[in-house]
Each structure stands twice: as C-alpha cells, then as structure tokens.
Amino acid sequence: MLIDKIKNRESGIIVYGITPPKAGTSTAKITDIAQKQIERLANQCIDGLILYDIQDEESRTSVERPFPFMETLDSFDYSQNQLAKLNVPKIVYRSVGKYSESELSDYLSQATKTDGATVFVGAASKKQGVTLSLKQAYELKQTNCPEFPIGGVTIPERHLSKGDEHIRVFEKMAQGCKFFVSQGVYDLNASKSFLSDYYYYGKENNIPLVPILFTLTPCGSPKTLEFMKWLGISIPKWLENDLVHSQDILEQSIDFCEQSWKELKAFAAEKNIPIGCNIESVATRKVEIEASIELLDRIKLIG
Numbered sequence: 001m002l003i004d005k006i007k008n009r010e011s012g013i014i015v016y017g018i019t020p021p022k023a024g025t026s027t028a029k030i031t032d033i034a035q036k037q038i039e040r041l042a043n044q045c046i047d048g049l050i051l052y053d054i055q056d057e058e059s060r061t062s063v064e065r066p067f068p069f070m071e072t073l074d075s076f077d078y079s080q081n082q083l084a085k086l087n088v089p090k091i092v093y094r095s096v097g098k099y100s101e102s103e104l105s106d107y108l109s110q111a112t113k114t115d116g117a118t119v120f121v122g123a124a125s126k127k128q129g130v131t132l133s134l135k136q137a138y139e140l141k142q143t144n145c146p147e148f149p150i151g152g153v154t155i156p157e158r159h160l161s162k163g164d165e166h167i168r169v170f171e172k173m174a175q176g177c178k179f180f181v182s183q184g185v186y187d188l189n190a191s192k193s194f195l196s197d198y199y200y201y202g203k204e205n206n207i208p209l210v211p212i213l214f215t216l217t218p219c220g221s222p223k224t225l226e227f228m229k230w231l232g233i234s235i236p237k238w239l240e241n242d243l244v245h246s247q248d249i250l251e252q253s254i255d256f257c258e259q260s261w262k263e264l265k266a267f268a269a270e271k272n273i274p275i276g277c278n279i280e281s282v283a284t285r286k287v288e289i290e291a292s293i294e295l296l297d298r299i300k301l302i303g
Helices: 002-007 027-041 075-080 101-111 134-144 156-162 165-174 188-204 222-230 237-244 249-271 286-302
Strands: 014-018 048-051 090-095 117-121 150-154 177-184 212-216 275-280
Touching: 002 117, 002 177, 014 286, 048 075, 075 090, 075 101, 090 101, 101 134, 117 134, 117 177, 150 165, 156 165, 156 177, 156 188, 165 177, 165 188, 177 275, 188 212, 188 249, 212 249, 222 237, 237 249, 249 275, 249 286, 275 286
Parallel strands: 014 048, 014 275, 048 090, 090 117, 117 150, 150 177, 177 212, 212 275
Antiparallel strands: none
C-alpha cells in the first residue's frame, strides 16, 4: 500500500502523473478520456496515481508561454468520479493559493475518507496573488486532519543557484510533509547535489529522511522541449543539442530518463536515501503519452 510505504520511508515507490481534462470539455469527451486513462493504467503495477492541479504560472517568468493556459477539471472530483474504477491510491495536488480556507477544509474532509494522499503547491512566484499561503494551508491541514498523508514539491535544479533546496525540504517536513515529488529531472548533477546535502543535513541533525519521488518525463518534439524549459525544467545545453538534432527525439529522451533513474537509484542506494519515481507526460499528444507508459515499463523492470 502506498501510504504504508510512505510511512515506512521506503525506496522504490513508483507513481504515474496525469492532468485532468480541460474545463469546458464535453461530458462525452471527458468520459472517453477517462476510459482511455483507465485502460492504459489498469494493468500497471504502480503504487499511486498523481493528479495535478494546474495554476497559471505567468507571473513566474517574462517568457511567453508556448501553449495557452487553460483551467482543468477539479483533480479530486475527477479522481473520485471519472477514475473511480481505477483501483489505485490517488495523490491529489492542490495549488493552495487559489482556494479559500473553507474550500480547502471541505476538500480535506472528503480526501481523508480515501486511501490516498495530497500534495500542497504554493504560489508560482512572489508576485502571484493568493487567497491562502502555503504556510496557512499546512496549518489548516495539521489542525483538521494531522494523520492524513501530505507531500511537498521540490525543485532540485533550484539547488544549483540557491544551495538551500534541502533546507526547504526539511522546513516542509517540520510542517508535516511525509514525501516529496520533484519537478521534471533532466539535470542529474543538480539532483545528486540536492540529495547529497539532503542526506548529510539529515545525518548531522539526526532527522530521518522521507521519500523523494523524482519526476521523469519524455520529450517528443522541439515544441515540448520549449514548454518543459518554460516550466522551469533545467536541461543542460549539450543534452538540448542532442535532443534537437536527434533522428528520434522521443526515443533518445526515454533512454536518457531511464539512464537517469539508474544513476539516481545507485547514488541514493549507497547512502540509503529513500527515493522513488514519478512518470508523466507534459504533452497531450498520443505518441508522447504512450512513450511515458513505455518509460514506466522500463522503470518497473529496473525496480
């Protein structure tokens, strides 16, 4: 069970991440999308399904968004209704800044009745207006349902520039986070440096480490690559060159993601750092979604 693995701080947790259909999608189309997702994942041996809660991140960067922002269906409602037949624990994201205290409280009261977990996401930038801060959301959760498993988001690439990502993680752990999901990983040095500081800080301060789930996402086109960079995923220039000039960008990105997981797994195993894996597709093209399933199959074989 996912929750037991989180509580036991186990390595090897494997989850798959999806985004609900766009708001305004017809009922028939939503049903069709959900059915395809169920069929795609029904026979996959995964520990959990992540459902993202998308927020407009325009304030985070001055660079124009490659794809227009569109609201999606509520991730919790979608998980409980359209994906009810998918018998796997759901990890529901909540971008807390767009909810009121009562809305978040209502969500938590319903979510605690499930066998899943939640991940709180803060504002995309300090410029973004919010109704509820991440700190307030953590306090609300601790007051209303202290035993309900909650996770946080970590960005290893940020560690290269600021050097304090491990401190952010420990601060969130102090506020109740029992696991973390990373942003998409394409910079192994950043992830290893983060894990190293995470390990030694925990050792020096006698703080048990919680699982870090590294996100792997295939890249199937230069347009997807542009979008990934806009999202803040750090892609080394040499790798960007190789992908753009590759005869099969999708296959090469899958190979890179697979090798990245092998290296991260070996690095973490030496120090007994609990890590896991989250596979996703940031693109909605069928070929890229199918590639993410291929990557999932490869990751499961590695273990």
